[in-house]
Amino acid sequence: MRGKTNLIKIIKIPEIFDDCCLYFAQTKDHIPFSIKRVYYITKAVTKYPRGFHAHYKNRQVLFCIQGNLEMVLDNGKRKEKIILNKPNEGLLIDRLIWHEMHGFKKDTILLVLSSAVFDPKDYIRDYQKFLKIANGKKAS
Numbered sequence: 001m002r003g004k005t006n007l008i009k010i011i012k013i014p015e016i017f018d019d020c021c022l023y024f025a026q027t028k029d030h031i032p033f034s035i036k037r038v039y040y041i042t043k044a045v046t047k048y049p050r051g052f053h054a055h056y057k058n059r060q061v062l063f064c065i066q067g068n069l070e071m072v073l074d075n076g077k078r079k080e081k082i083i084l085n086k087p088n089e090g091l092l093i094d095r096l097i098w099h100e101m102h103g104f105k106k107d108t109i110l111l112v113l114s115s116a117v118f119d120p121k122d123y124i125r126d127y128q129k130f131l132k133i134a135n136g137k138k139a140s
């Protein structure tokens with residue numbers, strides 16, 4: 001895993017070039033959790049950012065397998081941004097990291113590997129509540 005800071009953690013996965021480009025990611029070697037769910041986002045529109053939440057428990061690795069978008073990560077103390085545009089680079093989003101996805105270029109495909117099955121109760125969608133939880137204060 002390579003990372004500019006503690007907040008941005010990039011996982012590089014193997015790429016095999018023959019008559020195509022083939023990428024693979026597997027638990028333990030590349031993904032630091034058992035993969036329980038896979039989802040992907042297509043046809044996102046540049047003017048509509050997505051995300052704006054954190055998870056209590058779920059951990060995710062995001063791969064921009066086509067196109068380009070900007071991720072904003074926030075741990076309640078500081079924010080960092082990174083452009084995702086390389087299919088061999090996954091961004092780890094750990095527990096209690098507020099994340100936003102901005103500026104989806106046309107035809108971007110975002111593939112997400114998740115440590116848990118979908119659970120709406122695992123979402124924190126209120127930013128003020130997130131700040132309290134992330135900074136160790138009791139959220140009402």
Ligand code: TYD
Nearest residue numbers: 037039041049050051052053101117118119
């Ligand atoms: P959400 O996670 O808020 O999307 P984003 O982070 O891209 O803004 O999910 C959008 C909607 O899709 C929301 O109603 C929940 C639903 N959803 C599922 O039902 N299952 C899933 O695995 C995911 C990721 C979302």
